[in-house]
Amino acid sequence: MGYSFKTFLKHTAKDFYNQSVNPPVVRASTILFKSLNDIRKTQKRHLKDPTGGHFDYGRQGTSTTHALSKILTKLEESYHVFLTPTGFGSVFLAMFSVVRPGDEILVSDPVYSPTRILTQDFFKDFNIKAIFYNPRDLSTLKNNITKKTKLIFVENPGSNTFEFQDLSKIISIAKKNKIFTAMDNTWGTPYFLKPIKLGFDMAIVSATKYYSGHSDVMGGSLAVNKRVFKFVQRAEKISGLRMGPDDAYLIIRGLRTLDTRLDRHEINTKKIASFLNIHKKITVLYPFKKGTKDYKMWKKYYKGSSGLMGLKIKSKNKISIDRFVNSLKLFGYGYSWGGFESLALHQKIKEQGKRKYLNLSKDEHIVRLHIGLEDPKDLINDLKSSLKFIK
Ligand SMILES: Cc1ncc(COP(=O)(O)O)c(C=O)c1O
Incomplete structure (x- = not known):
């Protein structure tokens, strides 16, 4: 990052092109090009660098959403950050990216209730089994791992009951068993804890909460390491889960403070x-x-x-x-x-x-x-x- 977190938040995403302190809101569905060849080149560039300002259609974001993604990638110290229209969209995308029919997932018992409903009930229709572990007793995590376990989903602290878990222990169990890990870090945000640095594959923050800070916008952020980047990129493309530029602008504004x-x-x-x-x-x-x-x-x-x-x-x-x-x-x-x-x-x-x-x-x-x-x-x-x- 170069600067401390505090300084970085104030000085990032300046728009030197139009000399405004903040990046402009760029709204777009259709993007026009000089030639068909130009479109093809842009598509290739976008695949290589998804927030590098290359887009051939509004669903790939615009310079405003790319600016937010870049800021959050630095804050998270992650490989990349995907942006979704809500925080729960990021929970869904994290799971949808790596979990397939026949798999099992381990989920911390006190998760946010929509996450509970998704894993406990909705996933049954897709032959995905969720097993809930006790955040205070990680033997209930270890003892429930099978050959089918694909993902450990942690929310820390637990929703409503605020249990704090031994996160490194969970990562080490997951690594030993080659299981993907995701953490809902909405409570702490990367200001207080950086899950990707700690060893998680994916980290979710509902941008609706502290990132925006003013109760007037919804959004989600899914930070990933290199290992899962391709899986999430594929699922993101097919899901259509993208944040709009107006929301991204408000979240950038909130992040300053x-x-x-x-x-x-x-x-x-x-x-x-x-x-x-x-x-x-x-x-x-x-x-x-x-x-x-x-x-x-x-x-x-x-x-x-x-x-x-x-x-x-x-x-x-x-x-x-x-x-x-x-x-x-x-x-x-x-x-x-x-x-x-x-x-x-x-x-x-x-x-x-x-x-x-x-x-x-x-x-x-x-x-x-x-x-x-x-x-x-x-x-x-x-x-x-x-x-x-x-x-
Ligand atoms: C811990 C946690 N994760 C995720 C979400 C979902 O975020 P959103 O409301 O932006 O979809 C919430 C919302 O309350 C939450 O409390």
């Missing part, structure tokens, strides 16, 4: 986590308690922590959990996260897929908080006045 925002999310979230930690009915699911296994695993791999956390709340009165969330004034109730604003959801995770290793009793409930960039004092005051509803 990725580091600044994430640093602030981390500071705010630690303050809120410490405040909530003293409540006797609440267990905070966030890597800030020294001595815990999750903290050790987080510390081993991550340079920082983002703004998404879980609260495990013990209460026989389920309705009181809804009351607590509903009475928050500064937290919006809505899906997604990673924007500048705080959000809260009472997650019905027992109803989302059949998690095998879910460690949650009948009287325990999960509230997911995204801690935004507001003044943490105001967020704490808001929480303070709502906590009384938990019975």
Whole structure:
């Protein structure tokens, strides 16, 4: 990269041609050429260098999407980054690229619920079997490997329950058994952890979250190493999963402040986590308690922590959990996260897929908080006045 991550984000993708600080939004379906020979040359160049500014049709991207792909390739320290219209599109593309009928895949038990539905249910129609492993006990990963295992899919930390896994151990098991690996790194982003550098074949980030940062765009990024590049390139071509230039522009704009925002999310979230930690009915699911296994695993791999956390709340009165969330004034109730604003959801995770290793009793409930960039004092005051509803 040459510069530090922070400097690189500010100085990359300048458009010297029209002298603007940011690359222009180039929208195109048809591209015109000087001759048929010119088209053929461009097609060859595109295959060799997919983000080198060579395209014969809008589905191969335009200079705007190529600029974003190049920035992310550097941030990820990967061989290449493919861009998809949503984060989930990148999850789908990663699997679609390497998994075939008759294969088995190992998936961490607490994955994002659409990833669960895709692997647990939808893949059955294609004779692909998903086996879910316990993120806290990697013997359940090792012992379920068969000759048919094609891919290990990791999401770290686990959605809603925030378990942190021993990532190098997973990579070493996969390498020994010649199995592909993919990691959903939306929580950490390459600002805090670079999965390809660590040894994963593929790394997914939902650009909808921290990359864009402003809750007004959707996108996904799939970083790959050289080993899987050809597989993903083939699947991408056939799937038509491509990000549009307007979305790419907004994501480039968001990336300029990725580091600044994430640093602030981390500071705010630690303050809120410490405040909530003293409540006797609440267990905070966030890597800030020294001595815990999750903290050790987080510390081993991550340079920082983002703004998404879980609260495990013990209460026989389920309705009181809804009351607590509903009475928050500064937290919006809505899906997604990673924007500048705080959000809260009472997650019905027992109803989302059949998690095998879910460690949650009948009287325990999960509230997911995204801690935004507001003044943490105001967020704490808001929480303070709502906590009384938990019975
Ligand atoms: C961990 C994780 N991965 C992937 C996705 C999917 O991203 P998108 O909403 O951009 O499709 C989400 C969305 O919430 C997520 O939380």
